[in-house]
Amino acid sequence: MNKADTARDRQERRHLSTDQRRRDIVATAADLFDRNGYVNTSMQDIARAAGIAKPTLYHYFTSKDEILCRIHEEFIDQLLSRHENRLAARLRPDQLVLEVMADILELMETHRGHVRVFFENHRELPEREQAEIRLKRDRYQTMVEETFAAGTAEGLFRDVDPRTAALALFGMCNWAYQWYRKDGTMRTRDLAYVFWDYLVHGVGAGRP
Known part of the structure; x- marks a missing residue:
């Protein structure tokens, strides 16, 4: 510069x-x-x-702690707000799952620093703020679990444990920032579709 x-x-x-x-x-x-x-x-x-x-x-x-708290709040509040808006729009559970994955992955591109801090520096938060952020994280996870439960009830998903399904989703998306690069062959939205297909349809070629 x-x-x-x-x-x-x-x-x-x-x-x-x-x-x-x-x-x-x-x-x-x-x-x-x-x-x-x-x-x-x-x-x-x-x-x-x-x-x-x-x-x-x-x-x-x-303090630096206050800035750290603000980063955590901005990240989780974005996820909560986006999901709540889609619930209000009455998207189908399978569509909601795709958008949940897209939200996390797209934030890698628009808020990369927020993503890393949220997943790596939770323990550095002061005790009270750590508890407040944990409540929001738990709320978001519950909303995703309810999406899987609704999908099963509507016959869109087979009968799976909603909590395990939600954790599988987070496991696929939450750590992608460690290897994803903007100059790669896929945009984050493309990656969301790939992950969604793996999660919803699996990778098996079918039984012989």
Whole structure:
């Protein structure tokens, strides 16, 4: 980045609202945590990358822990909101399963840092916030389990244990960020269709 780009970025940041500035800081921190690790990233590093002074950063966030909490909240709240909207639209259970997978995988591309932090840095959250995020995670898992149960009731899925099916889904999607690359041959939506086909239809060629 040249000096002109840096000056332009700083000028644009001056016109951000408080909420926009906070979101910008969180996104910047998530990227740093993704590249360098949460433990290895300091508030000074975040301030420098965000183009603000360290005292200014403390005006928006009192600690690195608070930023970590915000990253977790943004990630799980997006998943919950998207799924609730689709439930309101009355999508079929098999369609909902596809969209659940797509949501997790698409966030690898749009919020990669959030994804890594959510799955790798849960234990670094303060105890109270850790409990709050766990409640939201459990709520989301229950919603996915209910989707599988509804699919079985409607004859779309065979009789499977909803909890095990949900955990299988998460097992396929949650760790894909460790190997997925944007410059690969598939977009995240394409990958969601592949994973969905494996989960719903299996990979067997049929009995001989």
